[in-house]
Amino acid sequence: MTINRGDTLIKVQGLHKIFGELHALSGISEEIHKGEVVVIVGPSGSGKSTFLRSLNLLEEPSEGQVIFEGEDITDKKVDINKHRQKMGMVFQHFNLFPHKTILQNITLAPIKLLKRSKDDAEKRAMELLRLVGLEEKADAYPSQLSGGQKQRIAIVRSLAMDPEVMLFDEPTSALDPEMVGEVLELMKQLARDGMTMVVVTHEMGFAKEVATRVIFMDEGQIKEQGEPEEFFGNPKDERLKEFLSKIL
Amino acid sequence: MFQELQDKFVNNFITDDRWKYIADGLVTTLQVTFFAVIIGIVLGFFVAVVRSTYDKTGKLRLLNALCKLYLTVIRGTPVVVQLLIIYFVIFGSARDISKVAVAVMAFGFNSGAYVAEIFRSGIMSVDSGQFEAGRSLGFNYVQTMRYIIMPQAFKNVLPALCNEFIVLLKETSVSGYIALQDLTKGGDIIRSRTYDALMPLLAVAVIYLLMVIVFTKLVNILERRLRSSDH
Numbered sequence: 087m088t089i090n091r092g093d094t095l096i097k098v099q100g101l102h103k104i105f106g107e108l109h110a111l112s113g114i115s116e117e118i119h120k121g122e123v124v125v126i127v128g129p130s131g132s133g134k135s136t137f138l139r140s141l142n143l144l145e146e147p148s149e150g151q152v153i154f155e156g157e158d159i160t161d162k163k164v165d166i167n168k169h170r171q172k173m174g175m176v177f178q179h180f181n182l183f184p185h186k187t188i189l190q191n192i193t194l195a196p197i198k199l200l201k202r203s204k205d206d207a208e209k210r211a212m213e214l215l216r217l218v219g220l221e222e223k224a225d226a227y228p229s230q231l232s233g234g235q236k237q238r239i240a241i242v243r244s245l246a247m248d249p250e251v252m253l254f255d256e257p258t259s260a261l262d263p264e265m266v267g268e269v270l271e272l273m274k275q276l277a278r279d280g281m282t283m284v285v286v287t288h289e290m291g292f293a294k295e296v297a298t299r300v301i302f303m304d305e306g307q308i309k310e311q312g313e314p315e316e317f318f319g320n321p322k323d324e325r326l327k328e329f330l331s332k333i334l
Numbered sequence: 335m336f337q338e339l340q341d342k343f344v345n346n347f348i349t350d351d352r353w354k355y356i357a358d359g360l361v362t363t364l365q366v367t368f369f370a371v372i373i374g375i376v377l378g379f380f381v382a383v384v385r386s387t388y389d390k391t392g393k394l395r396l397l398n399a400l401c402k403l404y405l406t407v408i409r410g411t412p413v414v415v416q417l418l419i420i421y422f423v424i425f426g427s428a429r430d431i432s433k434v435a436v437a438v439m440a441f442g443f444n445s446g447a448y449v450a451e452i453f454r455s456g457i458m459s460v461d462s463g464q465f466e467a468g469r470s471l472g473f474n475y476v477q478t479m480r481y482i483i484m485p486q487a488f489k490n491v492l493p494a495l496c497n498e499f500i501v502l503l504k505e506t507s508v509s510g511y512i513a514l515q516d517l518t519k520g521g522d523i524i525r526s527r528t529y530d531a532l533m534p535l536l537a538v539a540v541i542y543l544l545m546v547i548v549f550t551k552l553v554n555i556l557e558r559r560l561r562s563s564d565h
Contacts, residue, residue, distance in 0.1 A: 144466055171472030181467035185485050194481060195471040240467075247471060 092120035095251055095282055096141055101150035103136050103306075110136045111147070112306040118251065123283045125293040125314075128303035129329055134286045137303065138255050141284065142173040155250070171199055174244030178256040180236040182228040188215070188239055189224040192246045200247065207246070214242045218272055234265030238272055245276075252276065254285040290334060294318060302326045346533040352524050356537060359520025366437045366516065367503045373442025374502065378449025381405070383479070385450070386457045390465075391475070401450070408447035414508050416440050421512040433514040437506065445502050452494045456487035489560045496553040500546050507542075517541060 096118040103111040110133045118124055126134045139145040141152060143159060143166050151160050159169050183191050192214065193207040202210075215221040218238045228236055237257055244252060254273065258266045270292050277283060277296045287293065293300050293314055300317040302310045310323040318334075321327050347353040381401045388398035408416070417440040425431045460483050468478035507518035515523070521538035525531050
């Protein structure tokens with residue numbers, strides 16, 4: 087059922103995550119290929135966020151491997167920080183750095199981690215800000231921005247590291263309804279430009295329109311997946327049918 | 335009435351250059367406070383980092399246990415007792431040790447415990463999403479702390495930290511227990527010479543008050559500067 091599009095970027099093998107009594111992930115094996123836009127849906131508590139956060143090891147798996155660009159990053163000897171630089175992450179609550187200006191938010195990691203000069207990093211940041219139409223906010227602080235603007239800046243901050251893949255953890259869930267559109271529009275643009283994306287979201291419209299593959303998770307497992315047309319048009323799993331009937 | 339006040343003033347401060355007790359005492363108080371604050375910050379910062387690293391990652395178990403012991407002992411005993419123990423027990427056989435050094439050690443060591451808990455509460459008050467955002471960009475634990483968590487934590491705890499230093503400044507007034515002539519002791523010596531309690535003690539109180547007011551003003555300015563990011 088997996089649709090191949092280029093090389094394997096992330097490979098997950100037998101992933102388990104246990105929080106005390108809770109078995110959040112029970113044995114997930116999956117591959118993310120270059121250029122794919124994978125949308126993960128599922129009821130709350132299904133483990134979809136935990137799965138996403140396991141990909142860059144923000145959540146350390148209890149068992150199993152995550153292989154990124156051919157290297158097992160769950161291996162303790164691997165410098166996870168190097169790999170995380172290539173895996174951008176966007177959070178539900180933006181998590182911009184409130185004590186830094188927008189420009190500093192974007193340039194902090196490139197300057198400190200990629201050792202770019204301040205000038206280069208700022209030039210690149212301004213390019214990205216122009217791309218999202220927020221260049222006049224460069225010297226503003228996060229608290230002066232609307233939710234939608236904050237999230238677009240958060241995306242830009244990740245993009246400034248030139249990541250191989252972008253992970254989105256419910257990027258529009260904390261937004262007022264009128265601001266969802268601007269964030270989704272930017273994500274669509276990224277997808278069109280060929281960015282590999284893994285997106286946990288409740289925006290079924292986005293999944294239908296942009297996803298190359300939709301994954302349904304429930305009870306810590308992948309229950310069904312497929313191209314959007316097949317996934318939404320002809321679901322097979324009973325839980326998925328129930329889920330879609332509630333949400334659509 | 336006015337003549338009487340003037341006589342008292344002259345008797346308390348001018349005769350025999352008694353004002354020097356106050357002036358020298360003030361210098362001693364400032365010295366002790368200044369160096370104790372530095373020790374307190376360094377020690378408190380270190381303890382807070384150890385404690386919150388343990389809370390966040392489970393590492394540094396042994397150091398964390400030591401820090402907890404330090405906090406319990408220091409916060410569970412009076413500072414005067416600590417001062418006396420350091421002077422008469424720890425340095426009991428070293429009679430030539432400088433009393434200022436002992437006071438700096440005692441108050442710095444004491445303040446470190448309170449500063450540690452202030453810093454720790456500051457670190458804990460920064461939203462965990464900030465930490466995750468830092469790590470997800472590829473910063474390691476130390477870099478995330480340095481560039482992202484600490485600047486925010488420091489801003490959050492500045493009022494509490496300022497309060498701790500005011501407390502410390504006033505707390506040094508018990509230095510007289512080891513016969514160190516600080517500001518309070520200076521005033522008290524004048525009282526014992528002139529048998530007039532009002533003037534010297536009032537002078538001492540006013541000097542403490544002025545120092546606290548000036549210090550509070552300075553901190554307010556700093557706070558306003560740091561607050562420029564939350565419009």
